[in-house]
Structure formats: C-alpha cells, structure tokens
Amino acid sequence: MIVFAQRHCKMLSKKFITAILILFIGAAAQLILGEFFGFWINFALAALVAVAFFLELIQLAFLALLAVFLLNSRPAFSYELLFVAALPFLVLKLRELLPWHRWLSCGFFVFLGIAAMYAIFAPGIFVSDIQIFLIDALSAVIFGTVAFKTMKII
Amino acid sequence: MTKSNSVLLALIVVLVFLIFFAPQIAWQARSYLTSVAIPSTSSGNNAEAVALENVALKAELAKLENIKSQLPEKPYNYIRAIVLSRYPMNFQKEFLVDAGSIDGVTEKHAVVFQGALVGRVSKVFDTTALVETVFDPNFETSVRIGAYATDALFKGGLTPELKLIPLEAKVKQGDVDFAASPDFPYGLPIAAVKEVRVSDDKLFEEAMLEFSYDINSIKSVLIATAR
Numbered sequence: 001m002i003v004f005a006q007r008h009c010k011m012l013s014k015k016f017i018t019a020i021l022i023l024f025i026g027a028a029a030q031l032i033l034g035e036f037f038g039f040w041i042n043f044a045l046a047a048l049v050a051v052a053f054f055l056e057l058i059q060l061a062f063l064a065l066l067a068v069f070l071l072n073s074r075p076a077f078s079y080e081l082l083f084v085a086a087l088p089f090l091v092l093k094l095r096e097l098l099p100w101h102r103w104l105s106c107g108f109f110v111f112l113g114i115a116a117m118y119a120i121f122a123p124g125i126f127v128s129d130i131q132i133f134l135i136d137a138l139s140a141v142i143f144g145t146v147a148f149k150t151m152k153i154i
Numbered sequence: 155m156t157k158s159n160s161v162l163l164a165l166i167v168v169l170v171f172l173i174f175f176a177p178q179i180a181w182q183a184r185s186y187l188t189s190v191a192i193p194s195t196s197s198g199n200n201a202e203a204v205a206l207e208n209v210a211l212k213a214e215l216a217k218l219e220n221i222k223s224q225l226p227e228k229p230y231n232y233i234r235a236i237v238l239s240r241y242p243m244n245f246q247k248e249f250l251v252d253a254g255s256i257d258g259v260t261e262k263h264a265v266v267f268q269g270a271l272v273g274r275v276s277k278v279f280d281t282t283a284l285v286e287t288v289f290d291p292n293f294e295t296s297v298r299i300g301a302y303a304t305d306a307l308f309k310g311g312l313t314p315e316l317k318l319i320p321l322e323a324k325v326k327q328g329d330v331d332f333a334a335s336p337d338f339p340y341g342l343p344i345a346a347v348k349e350v351r352v353s354d355d356k357l358f359e360e361a362m363l364e365f366s367y368d369i370n371s372i373k374s375v376l377i378a379t380a381r
Contacts, residue, residue: 028187030242035188038289038370040243058162065169070184072177073239074250075279080243122245124291129312132244 016059018154019051022147023063027070029143041136042117044071045084046110046144052091053102054151060088080121087113103148110144111137181239181250232266232376233257238282240370247289247310247369248273253377254281264338264378267367271333271342275377283377288314288344289369295337297344299361300329306361308344316347319359325350331363339378 026047034040044067052060064085071081091109098105114137118125125132172179235251253259255278265273265285273287274295286293293310304323306316308331319325325347333342345363353360 031184032188034242035184035240035370038247038368042243058159058166062162062166062169065166065173069169069173069177069180071242072173072180073241073248074277074284075177075282076277076284080245117243118245121243122291125244128291132312136244 014154015054015151018151019047019055019059019063020066022051022150023047023067024070026143026147027067030071039132039135041139041143042084042114043140043143045087045113045117046140047147048084048088049091049110049113050106050144050147051151052088053095053106053148055092057089057092060092064088080117083117083120103145103152106148107141107145110141114140178238184239231380232378233259234374235259235283235377236374237372246292247287248276249285249287249372250282251285251375251377252282254279254283256280258379259283259377260379262337264333264342266342266376266378267372269343270366271338271344272367272369272372272375274337285375285377287369295333295335297331298334299323299325299331299347303334305334306331314345314363316361316363317353317358319350319361321352321357321359323359325359325361331361339380 023044026043030041030043048060048064048067051063055063068081068085071084072078087109094109095102095105098108115133118133118136233253235253235257238250238252240249241247251265259275259278261275261278263275264271265275265287271288273285273290273293275283276286277284288308288310289312291311293308293314295308297306297308297316298304299306299316299319302324304319304325306325307318309315309317316331327347327349329347330343331345331347332340333344334340345365347361348364349362350359351361352358
C-alpha cells in the first residue's frame with residue numbers, strides 16, 4: 001500500500017518521509033538532552049537546513065511548521081521559532097550559490113544560522129559563555145552533515 | 155495544483171491551527187517523550203510481560219512519588235503549579251507552568267521551589283504563565299547576604315553570581331543570599347555562597363553560588379500571589 005502511495009503521491013516520496021523522520025529525531029534529541037542536562041543543542045534547526053537541500057518549497061513549509069509545533073514552549077509568539085522556521089527557506093534559495101560541495105554548504109549554513117541566532121537573541125553568550133555557543137554549533141553541524149548524507153543516500 | 159500539494163496545504167493549515175490554538179498537544183507529547191524510560195516489548199512470554207509491566211508500574215509510581223515529593227505544604231498566599239514545558243534553546247532559561255491569570259497569577263511575582271526563590275513570573279496567560287528562572291541571563295535582583303545582611307546584586311546566567319558586594323563586607327563561603335527586592339517576599343533564600351573573590355576593577359567583591367536543587371528536575375513550584 002505504501003509502495004502504491006509512493007508511486008502515485010509525490011507527497012509520500014522517500015526523501016520527504018526521511019526528512020520527516022530526521023526532523024523528529026533532531027527535535028527529540030534536542031528536547032530530551034535539554035530536559036535532562038539543561039543544555040539545548042539546535043538539532044531541529046540543523047535537520048531543517050539539511051533537508052532544505054532536497055525538498056520543494058511546500059514540503060519545506062510543512063516541515064518548518066512541524067518543527068515550530070514540536071519546539072514551541074509557550075502560548076505566545078516567539079522570534080526564535082520564527083527564525084528557525086525562516087532559515088530553511090533562505091537555504092532553499094541559496095543552496096546552489098556556494099561553490100564547494102553541497103554537504104560543506106550544509107555545515108556552513110547550520111553554523112552560520114546558529115551563530116546568527118546567538119548574535120541576535122543572546123549576544124552576551126559570545127562574551128560570557130562562548131563554550132555554550134561552540135558546543136551547540138559544532139554538535140548541530142555534525143548532526144546536520146549526517147542528516148545531509150542520509151538524505152543524499154535515500 | 156497537484157493532489158499531493160493540496161494534501162500538504164491542508165496539513166499545513168492543520169499545523170498552523172495546532173500551533174496557535176492547541177500548543178498543549180505538543181507539550182503533552184514532549185512530557186511523554188521525556189518520561190518514557192522503559193522500552194516497550196513485544197515478547198510473547200507472559201511471565202516476562204507481567205514482570206516488565208510490574209517494572210513499568212513501579213517506574214510510574216516512582217515518577218508520581220517524585221512529583222509528590224516536590225509538592226510542599228502550600229503556604230498562605232501561594233498557588234501550586236506544575237511545569238508544563240521548558241524553553242528549548244540556550245538563550246533563555248524559562249519554563250511554562252499550568253497556572254495563569256484565572257488562578258490569580260500576576261507578573262513579576264516570586265516563584266518558589268522547596269522554600270527557595272527559583273524565578274519570577276515574566277508573562278501571564280489565561281491558564282498558563284511563563285517563569286523566568288534565576289538561571290536566565292536577564293534575571294537580576296537585589297539581595298542581602300548572610301547574618302550581616304550585606305547588600306549585593308544577584309545576576310542570573312548559566313552560573314549565577316553575586317555582584318557589587320562591598321569590599322569591607324564579611325561575606326564567607328556558606329552564607330545564604332536572600333531576596334531583598336520589593337518584588338519578592340523579603341527573606342526568600344536563593345542560594346549559598348560558594349566562593350568569594352575581588353572583582354576585576356578591584357572596587358567590589360563577587361561571589362560564585364551553590365544551589366541546592368537541579369533546575370532541570372523541577373516538576374512543580376509555588377507562585378506567590380502577594381509581594
């Protein structure tokens with residue numbers, strides 16, 4: 001039945017299903033690690049950036065909103081989640097611009113995105129706790145690169 | 155527009171609705187996700203299944219006991235609240251509780267855990283409220299330290315500190331700092347002094363702090379309804 005659906009429905013393409021799984025894994029890892037250790041790594045953002053290299057606009061819109069739904073922690077507007085939802089669309093536009101390998105571009109965009117988030121929402125951390133930013137960014141880059149390679153294989 | 159795109163558009167509309175009108179579904183899912191510690195099994199062995207169910211029930215009981223142990227006797231002028239979700243990034247240290255304006259919660263009031271000040275209400279909704287914890291980089295309040303009630307400034311962050319302690323103050327390791335801001339009930343303890351040092355500009359002393367609780371394990375708090 002799934003094979004039939006995949007043949008006749010682009011929405012259920014292997015890449016799209018894999019992208020959803022990667023986002024779920026990233027969001028779950030972010031939430032579980034954060035709840036237990038109080039340290040939050042932007043795995044969901046890294047997942048969104050990685051899958052933005054392979055999906056179409058409408059599929060990406062669905063995943064971005066899914067990420068916002070999963071990460072939302074308050075019944076109010078959040079600029080941080082707006083950023084998380086918007087960055088993948090920027091990547092979608094710019095993904096072919098960088099001259100090097102696409103997986104390097106993925107890592108670059110993840111690092112740049114997280115650096116931009118810290119610069120916008122908590123610039124003080126660069127001065128007081130730079131290690132927080134470095135651990136967050138490097139872990140997310142590794143996750144994003146693995147997610148990219150997985151998407152490429154599928 | 156293709157059929158698959160129409161389906162995706164419909165799903166997007168559903169997600170937008172959930173984000174704005176039913177975010178509690180995601181909070182419940184998060185709570186379930188983080189509380190699931192016992193792996194499920196599909197074993198056909200009855201004895202093993204019963205033993206595993208027993209373990210699962212004990213785990214559930216332990217979880218409830220844990221929550222119960224964190225529910226202190228409710229003092230007068232306090233509202234009890236359960237932590238629903240935590241802010242999922244490193245920029246702020248805040249959590250959402252299940253008490254809001256209809257319960258009498260108002261902004262800036264003290265949030266207490268096991269007798270210690272853990273934060274203040276930063277935003278109030280109808281049935282929920284956001285709590286800015288003392289570990290939030292934006293959290294600052296005036297405090298007094300130890301038996302001499304030395305004035306100082308509590309500065310939040312990943313490792314909260316006491317700033318602006320006069321050089322001649324007799325602050326030592328183990329002294330407890332307590333709230334001295336008009337926003338909070340006077341005398342609410344916050345943390346104990348771990349280490350005292352002279353500030354970089356040599357004009358004041360600063361102190362590192364030691365907390366008696368793990369902010370990530372807090373499941374329920376008390377919210378002051380009067381200052």
